[in-house]
Amino acid sequence: MGDFDGDGHLDVAVSNQGSERSISVLLGVGDGGLVSHLELALTSIPEVVVVGDLDGEGSPDIAVAVPGEHAITLFLNDGEGGFSSGTSVRVIAEPARAEPRALVIVDINGDGLPDILTINEYSNDLTVLLRQ
Ligand SMILES: [Ca+2]
Ligand SMILES: [Ca+2]
Ligand SMILES: [Ca+2]
Numbered sequence: 009m010g011d012f013d014g015d016g017h018l019d020v021a022v023s024n025q026g027s028e029r030s031i032s033v034l035l036g037v038g039d040g041g042l043v044s045h046l047e048l049a050l051t052s053i054p055e056v057v058v059v060g061d062l063d064g065e066g067s068p069d070i071a072v073a074v075p076g077e078h079a080i081t082l083f084l085n086d087g088e089g090g091f092s093s094g095t096s097v098r099v100i101a102e103p104a105r106a107e108p109r110a111l112v113i114v115d116i117n118g119d120g121l122p123d124i125l126t127i128n129e130y131s132n133d134l135t136v137l138l139r140q
Contacts, residue, residue: 010059010068011036012045013089019045021070023054031057031072035089048083048091052076060113060122062139071124075107080126080137099126099135106131 012019017036024030029050034042048070055073062069067085074081074096081094100106108126116123121139128135 012068012085014067014087021057021059023057023072025053029053031070045089048094050074050081050094056110058111058113062113062122064121071111071113073108073111073126075109075129078106080108080111080124097137099128099137100131106133106135108135
């Protein structure tokens with residue numbers, strides 16, 4: 009959850025794991041209700057979605073684990089609730105078949121920039137993606 013459009017109400021991003029293969033962004037209207045805002049398309053089934061300010065410009069961005077692509081996909085917020093098309097980041101070099109199932113945004117190296125830790129199936133390990 010995060011305030012994607014900056015109106016002071018919490019908004020929500022959820023994975024669609026059926027045929028849609030997308031992230032639904034829902035906007036809070038302030039009374040606890042949510043309205044559909046937009047769909048972020050993916051080419052493979054998304055798993056865990058997390059929200060954090062990945063690019064440091066103040067508004068919450070979205071990162072999602074996409075195990076079938078051995079990658080995570082990042083969607084950057086334009087500050088008004090619009091999002092970039094997804095940028096895919098592989099969690100591990102070929103030929104390993106690590107499949108990230110979950111991820112967290114955390115400043116692992118303490119430099120003040122948010123990093124991403126992924127939790128991988130098959131390789132049974134963690135991958136640290138440091139923001140440069
Ligand atoms: Ca909002
Ligand atoms: Ca941001
Ligand atoms: Ca960092």
